[in-house]
Amino acid sequence: MPDVQSPARPRARAHDGGPGAAELLDFARRTAADRALVASLPLDPEGRTWIRLDGPGGSEAWLIGWPPGTGTGWHDHGGSRGAFAAAAGELTEQSLAAAIPTEGWKTLELADGVDRERRLSDGRGRAFGPHHVHQVLNLSPDTHAVSVHAYYPPLPLMRRYSRSGAVLRLEEIERPGEWT
Known part of the structure; x- marks a missing residue:
């Protein structure tokens, strides 16, 4: 039987008119497969490197290089939805399967069973x-990782957290000018 491709279906737009999570993930995966783009990212053995990309539908997107042993620390994306895909190496995502309130707290005790890892x-x-x-980590002792990330709406802020056992603590709020 011949290989038949179905016509491309438009991705559903989110209620706010921007790209939905599935469209962001599709973009991240397609971009991660662009070997020339991935190879163009300068890698630094001491710290993460990045290139800002044009994401779909006005989204914010990044190609990020991760030296061995680096990570983001616990954070959120200020109310933006997003997606990321590995382009080279391996990344570990540790996340919380819990609704975390965005306002009115400094310290929160997490329930049992909320931790996820992939x-x-x-x-x-x-x-x-x-x-x-979540937090994203390159746990390899000797191999760089590269990934593609996309967010919509563009990140208004990022909340940074620390974690000790079941206690999650809001440490700081970063604005876009502090990470670009």
Whole structure:
């Protein structure tokens, strides 16, 4: 039987008119497969490197290089939905399967069973909603990782957290000018 491709279906737009999580993930996966783009990212053994990309539908997108042993720390995306995909190496995402309130707290005790962990490599990716709290890590002792990330609406802020056991603590709020 011949290989028949169905016509491309337009991705559903989110209620706010921007790209939905599935469209962001599709973009991240396609971009992660662009070997020339991935190879153009300068890698630094001491710290993360990045290139800002044009994401779909006005989204914010980044190609990020991760030296061995680096990570983001616990954070959220200020109410933006997003997606990311591994382009090279392997990343580990640790996330919380819990609704975290965005206002009115400094310290929160997490319930048992909220921790999730997944490993992403070879174009595998992950989409998430606007209240997602996670950290992304390159746990390799000797191999760089590269990934593609996309967010909509463009990140208004990022909340940074520390974690000790079941206690999550809001540490700081970063604005766009502080990470670009």
